[in-house]
Amino acid sequence: MSxxxxxxxxxxxxxxxxxxxxxxxxxxxxxTCSSGxxxxxxxxxxxxxxxxxxxxMGLESELFDSGVIWLCSTCYTCLERCPQEVGCAQIxxxxxxxxxxxxxxxxxxxxxxxxxxxxxxxxxxxxxDNRRRQKMGLAVxxxxxxxxxxxxxxxEGE
Amino acid sequence: MDYAYYPGCSLESTGVSYHKSIVEVxxxxxxxxxxxxxxxxxxxxAYMSVKETVSxxxxxxxxxxxxxxxxxxxxxxxxxxxxxxxxxxxxxxxxPELKSKVDEALAAAGLTLKCKCAVxxxxxxxxxxxxxxxxxxxxxxxxxxxxxxxxxxxQMVRPERYFEEDREFPMAMDDLMAALGAEEVEFPLKVRCCxxxxxxxxxEVGLDLxxxxxxxxxxxxxxxxxxxxxxxQYNLELYQDKISSRAGKDLHIPVLYFTQPLGxxxxxxxxxxxxxxxxxxxxxxxxxxxEV
Numbered sequence: 077m078s079x080x081x082x083x084x085x086x087x088x089x090x091x092x093x094x095x096x097x098x099x100x101x102x103x104x105x106x107x108t109c110s111s112g113x114x115x116x117x118x119x120x121x122x123x124x125x126x127x128x129x130x131x132x133m134g135l136e137s138e139l140f141d142s143g144v145i146w147l148c149s150t151c152y153t154c155l156e157r158c159p160q161e162v163g164c165a166q167i168x169x170x171x172x173x174x175x176x177x178x179x180x181x182x183x184x185x186x187x188x189x190x191x192x193x194x195x196x197x198x199x200x201x202x203x204x205d206n207r208r209r210q211k212m213g214l215a216v217x218x219x220x221x222x223x224x225x226x227x228x229x230x231x232e233g234e
Numbered sequence: 235m236d237y238a239y240y241p242g243c244s245l246e247s248t249g250v251s252y253h254k255s256i257v258e259v260x261x262x263x264x265x266x267x268x269x270x271x272x273x274x275x276x277x278x279x280a281y282m283s284v285k286e287t288v289s290x291x292x293x294x295x296x297x298x299x300x301x302x303x304x305x306x307x308x309x310x311x312x313x314x315x316x317x318x319x320x321x322x323x324x325x326x327x328x329x330p331e332l333k334s335k336v337d338e339a340l341a342a343a344g345l346t347l348k349c350k351c352a353v354x355x356x357x358x359x360x361x362x363x364x365x366x367x368x369x370x371x372x373x374x375x376x377x378x379x380x381x382x383x384x385x386x387x388x389q390m391v392r393p394e395r396y397f398e399e400d401r402e403f404p405m406a407m408d409d410l411m412a413a414l415g416a417e418e419v420e421f422p423l424k425v426r427c428c429x430x431x432x433x434x435x436x437x438e439v440g441l442d443l444x445x446x447x448x449x450x451x452x453x454x455x456x457x458x459x460x461x462x463x464x465x466x467q468y469n470l471e472l473y474q475d476k477i478s479s480r481a482g483k484d485l486h487i488p489v490l491y492f493t494q495p496l497g498x499x500x501x502x503x504x505x506x507x508x509x510x511x512x513x514x515x516x517x518x519x520x521x522x523x524x525e526v
Contacts, residue, residue, distance in 0.1 A: 114427045118442040146435055149443075151388035151427035156401055163393075169286055176284040184434050188280035192292075196274040198243035205246055212257050214269055221274035225342035226291040 080137070087174055088134040096166035103128050103162045109154035115147055122147040124154050124164035131167060136174070145171045146182055196221030235363060236266035238300040238308045238351060242276055242315040249312065249464030251508025255493035256311055256356055258507055262500040263364060263372060268305040270296055276315040277322065290332065291339045293322035297353075298345040307352045309359055313389040313463035314430070320353040320394045355390050357462050357492060358397045361406045366413045374501035375523035376415030382495065383421040383456035384408045385447065387428055387466040401425070407460065407492050414499040423450045428466040433473070444469050445477045448485040458488040458516065460495060467491060471514055488516045498523060
């Protein structure tokens with residue numbers, strides 16, 4: 077077996093084992109997810125029904141290569157309307173996690189993670205922010221919230 | 235009534251007028267807001283997409299600190315924070331394996347978690363715990379002549395089921411504004427996505443989504459759009475120059491937080507509600523309101 081097909085099979089198995097993955101076989105491809113998707117309306121290449129079919133057929137690598145998984149804005153309309161309670165948003169989170177583990181997360185995500193590791197928040201709370209907070213009757217916040225002990229799972233994956 | 239308050243990162247930056255107006259409105263209504271000490275990022279966006287288990291762990295830290303403070307349910311005004319915190323809590327209650335893993339991480343930070351505090355959006359808190367009639371009874375001014383397109387966005391109504399509203403056609407904010415004297419505006423796109431972080435990762439998709447919302451609000455004769463989320467507010471307000479020029483028509487319209495008109499009705503000072511921070515301001519005459 078070639079290295080790439082081994083990667084594809086391994087990935088397929090892992091995705092189907094997730095909670096969202098176990099729901100997928102319930103899909104009967106009615107397309108309600110795609111018809112209600114606001115992103116699909118603007119960008120036909122982002123097609124939730126096709127994404128679900130692709131995963132069921134073991135074509136996750138193609139989804140990674142085309143980059144469509146990063147077009148979902150996680151509005152959950154697909155899940156809300158799905159008659160089989162499958163939806164597409166949660167499986168896309170799983171696909172994104174797998175793509176990121178393979179080093180394929182968009183640059184913007186990597187930058188935000190860096191800020192989170194450094195400050196525990198998306199932005200650093202500076203003196204200016206704290207002066208405003210005091211005027212509002214709020215306490216002064218430390219510029220850095222310590223989330224370090226909670227990142228163990230991340231270290232395991234490295 | 236007392237609550238734990240989770241402002242989240244956006245309210246410390248782009249959403250500062252939401253921060254100010256929530257604190258002001260809760261004070262005016264006699265509700266206690268106790269900020270979660272040393273809160274951290276809720277775990278939305280980056281970690282959720284890159285490694286969801288880490289997002290649950292950092293999210294749980296906020297839940298644990300709120301529980302230790304013992305001030306009651308958690309009020310999370312940002313829809314993305316609200317969703318991630320609520321989803322984390324539900325997953326931890328439903329999945330013992332995940333819970334023990336997160337408990338281990340929390341123990342390393344000297345924390346424990348029993349998932350006692352519910353995670354709630356301030357709109358739901360005000361409407362359920364106080365009630366629209368009781369809020370309207372405290373109003374000092376009427377929002378006469380204001381025509382608000384009430385925009386709920388996605389993550390406050392979907393997919394968690396804690397807000398007892400029609401998830402395709404919620405009415406809580408419409409009813410609240412009407413009770414305060416505003417004119418009702420039918421806004422059929424009220425739960426359609428604003429594009430969220432697409433504005434950063436795929437700007438053209440985000441611009442298309444926001445343009446359809448702005449066009450709808452104009453077509454319905456709204457005087458402002460009223461939102462419940464800092465990301466929706468940011469997307470809808472800050473790209474109006476760009477969207478107007480690509481659409482070839484003027485699509486500018488003020489985009490407020492629901493706590494701002496509510497605060498005006500309760501007699502709060504417009505500056506204290508952060509109305510000066512907006513790039514498309516409410517016209518001065520809109521701030522002159524008749525007394526009740």
